[in-house]
Amino acid sequence: MVKIKLPGGIEKSFQKNITVRDVSGDDVFKNREPAIAGKLNSRIVDLDFPIESDTTLDLVMPNSNEGMEILRHSAAHLMAQAVTRLYPNAKLGIGPSIKDGFYYDFDLEQTLSQEDLEKIEEEMLKIAEEDLPYKRLEEPRTVAIERMEKANQSYKVELIKGLEDETVSFYQQGDFIDLCKGPHVSSTKNTGVFKLLSLAGAYWRGKETNPMLQRIYGTVFTNKKALAKHLKVLEEIKKRDHRKIGTALDLYSFHDKGGPGLVFWHPKGAAIRNVIETFWRSEHYARGYDILYSPHIAKIDLWKTSGHLDYYKDSMFSPIEVEGQEYILRPMNCPFAILMYQSSLRSYRDLPLRWGELGTVYRYERSGVLHGLLRVRGFTQDDAHIFCRPDQLQDEIEGVLDLALFMLNCFGFDEYEIELAVRGKGNEEKYIGENENWILAEEALTAALNKKQLDFARMEDEAKFYGPAIDIKTKDALGRGWQGPTIQVDFNLPERFDINYIGSDGIQHKVVMLHRTVIGAMERFLGCLIEHHAGNFPLWLAPIQVRVLPISDKFNDYALETKNKLSKAGIRTEVDTKSAKIGFKIREGTLEKIPYLLIVGEKEVEDEAVSVRSRKSGNEGPIPLSQFILRVEDEVRDKA
RNA sequence: GCUGCUGUGGCUCAGGGGUAGAGCACGUCCUUGGUAAGGACGAGGUCAUGGGUUCAAAUCCCAUCAGCAGCUCCA
Structure with a gap:
């Protein structure tokens, strides 16, 4: 029998070599969803891990940080298996879990393309359906090296040779076996909802002198909703890309x-x-x-004295020669x-x-x-x-x-x-x-x-x-x-x-x-x-703070007058005198992310007012121009 | 620098061995319209650059340059 301390300070006795999975069925955990792994004395282990001696056990849940890491790592193995099936000659590099996902590096004869990712993803789905258990096996170093040599996995051989332990562990699911510390989810069926994202070259072990492998990035979540949410964030990041917005807003x-x-x-x-x-x-x-x-340049001797020439040379522009003197464009x-x-x-x-x-x-x-x-x-x-x-x-x-x-x-x-x-x-x-x-x-x-x-x-x-x-x-x-x-x-x-x-x-x-x-x-x-x-610069930074939009060119004069008053108050203002309908002018101003659009027509002229349309809350209706100026001045001061 | 992908009018992109297309933007005219696209007409490109293959290259090949995704780098 072994004594196991469970969460909540409860201690219970179980048969020796009972697995984490079996303990997880205990009443203590009855209100929890299925665990992804176990934690024995803070060491994370597979659900199949047999408990041999007295210990403390907690469960690792799928959506915890530790759980996600296991899921990502297992998904990496799943992907490697799919790649190995599709490209039997593939040599495996490493495949860790990373923030928000995972990757795996492969040495392949053929170059992968985006379409290949879809094929690999399909294969992954197939393997997931096959419901193959991730099985851990341990063997002596020498045997492990032999195994990998036989499999022509030279990178794995290199990895094992770098390990100090006498025993190394592998994980096998179906026809695929990979050097790995673990732990893993219990089966390919439980590898979550995944998506392969991108391809890139990556040096073996991150060294420039090493061969370049093909890296596939992917992401995985426990459910579709979480994956969709993450993909949306990626999309949002793309939308916010300053290179895109910078061009669209004509900044640089x-x-x-x-x-x-x-x-x-x-x-x-x-x-x-x-x-x-x-x-x-x-x-x-x-x-x-x-x-x-x-100045932006100075004689080379200055950079010798400062040490930049010695320590920073690779990051400096080449010297410029003038009148037999070398000058350096300053890096600092x-x-x-x-x-x-x-x-x-x-x-x-x-x-x-x-x-x-x-x-x-x-x-x-x-x-x-x-x-x-x-x-x-x-x-x-x-x-x-x-x-x-x-x-x-x-x-x-x-x-x-x-x-x-x-x-x-x-x-x-x-x-x-x-x-x-x-x-x-x-x-x-x-x-x-x-x-x-x-x-x-x-x-x-x-x-x-x-x-x-x-x-x-x-x-x-x-x-x-x-x-x-x-x-x-x-x-x-x-x-x-x-x-x-x-x-x-x-x-x-x-x-x-x-x-x-x-x-x-x-x-x-x-x-x-x-x-x-x-x-x-x-x-x-x-x-x-x-x-x-996302390009919506706060008012105090916005290149154009206010644009005045006359309803028709009958009101251009009033619009210009308004603009002059605003400009005089130090507010960066434009007038849109194009002969376009107001809806069109508003659309343009909105797309340019201008904080305030002022619509002026007959009513506004009569009342010395402007009709305010703010980026934040849309149409706000007319207010006196003087009041609007105060409002803008306040907001600029507050850097709101 | 390395690996892969890409380079077509100002922008976003389609096309693709037989001498170029769309939408937006731009110009002119009509329209004077009240809160996210009114209409008509028009101008604009040596299809990144340099070589090669071909009767013929924007299209295929090579190189260069630049961009993109990563890797490496960022005293």
């Missing part, structure tokens, strides 16, 4: 004749950017920053701020210096990584460098955190996660700078976060080689994470450039340098904003 463009990854900002995109930049500047001035401008702004710092002697009384710059930088990104506005080759960072004394570090970090969170909030991001990237224990030599400095910096970063009562995750060994950092990851309307503000302490550049201040003791001390960005890069941030708001 790329050009073959311009060059890949180089953004051309159209008037409307530029208008948004301009609002952001103006806001950025005033907010920085208000918080004791000064603002700099510096920091050396320029340092040159300016060095332009005079600095006293401890001068510090901190908070120097911000909307600095345009150029980076050579490999062609395959470019992606709309999110990954480009020329972009403008909302950069700032803070030069301070060690005793000022914590205050400065708090100030940046304040600013960063304030700005995120203004742009409609209220969810975020904070990470503190620090040195890893045991490999301190990877990092530059004095040990005591690292400790000081880490303490300052931690203290600032604590003082602001911000939750954060400590990320060991995630620091840059030159200093620890705080990274803030924002979440957008669809729950997707974006790289947000970062605050980095830098021990490297002050050393390399030997930048100092004169202390109260009359001797030189090394200055402490902080790099920070709040919104990152204008390009990426705008891409993110587009997707976050």
Whole structure:
């Protein structure tokens, strides 16, 4: 007999080697739906797992995180089985469960196409109907290697050889067997509702030098409704794609004749950017920053001193030769701020210096990584460098955190996660700078976060080689994470450039340098904003805030008058004098996602009014123009 | 950079060895219409670029460039 502790503190005795499945039939679980697996002393096992000794048991339910992971992994096996049936020569790579789905990598002679996915999916359905049990078997390493060699599964052989355990486990369903830790669902029939989504190349074990396998991505859920919901989210993501919306709203463009990854900002995109930049500047001035401008290129020696040429060369544009001198297009702004710092002697009384710059930088990104506005080759960072004394570090970090969170909030991001990237224990030599400095910096970063009562995750060994950092990851309307503000302490550049201040003791001390960005890069941030708001920019950012639509051209004059009054109040306004019906003008304005459409006709002229149609709530009826102006001004001020 | 797919008027896309099509947008005219598409006519393309095959290439082949999906990368 074995004693098993069940949920609710109930302990019961069962026959030895009773399976999890059998225990799950016990009265204790009678109100639960069928489990997908069991959890013995927090180790997840198959339903068929025989219980040999006293233990604690809970069930893993299909819709739990753990349950979904099992389901996804089982679906990956199911797919691999289907592929193996259709392409008997397929060599298997790996097939894990991932967020929202699974994939499996195959080495195939023929290249798969989208149509092949449908065939594979059909085969999967067939196998599911065959109701084949997933059976676990264990065998010694050597036998396992032999088995896989015989099956000509060279990748699996490689995997097993990399394992340290003397026994390895396989899972078999019908004619298909695969190396696997498990656990799995009990049968192919229980592999949920799945859909194969996409194809892609993927290097074996993620190494560029390894052969490229064909990866199939799929997703699976316990029921049709959940799958449909997920597919809808994917569709929504596609609809929100900033590349699509950016073109539709005429915000920016790329050009073959311009060059890949180089953004051309159209008037409307530029208008948004301009609002952001103006806001950025005033907010920085208000918080004791000064603002700099510096050139986009500089002599190569500067980049030698900064170390960029050594550490960052692969991401830089090739040098430009002028009058026998090599110049580098800047990939970062920091050396320029340092040159300016060095332009005079600095006293401890001068510090901190908070120097911000909307600095345009150029980076050579490999062609395959470019992606709309999110990954480009020329972009403008909302950069700032803070030069301070060690005793000022914590205050400065708090100030940046304040600013960063304030700005995120203004742009409609209220969810975020904070990470503190620090040195890893045991490999301190990877990092530059004095040990005591690292400790000081880490303490300052931690203290600032604590003082602001911000939750954060400590990320060991995630620091840059030159200093620890705080990274803030924002979440957008669809729950997707974006790289947000970062605050980095830098021990490297002050050393390399030997930048100092004169202390109260009359001797030189090394200055402490902080790099920070709040919104990152204008390009990426705008891409993110587009997707976050699905192109419905909040009023204060909208490139056109109001469009006046005369009912017929008899009212064009009144419409123009209205526009002038709005413009005078600083509201970005247009008039639509096209000779079209009002319905048509409204449709156009709506598609352009303009926050306010003002319809003006006979009634409005008489009453000095405008008929308001807002993006949020549609037709709101007429109000006096003066009142409307107040309303818009309020809303802009509130950044609503 | 790697693998695969794609490249046709400003946009979205159809077609496909015998010298180009639709819708939207654009222009002109008619229409002056009250909350998501009024009508007529018209202009606009060396079918990404360069080679090749062919009597004939936008169509087939190769290369290049660019885009897309991933992989890798992002000190």
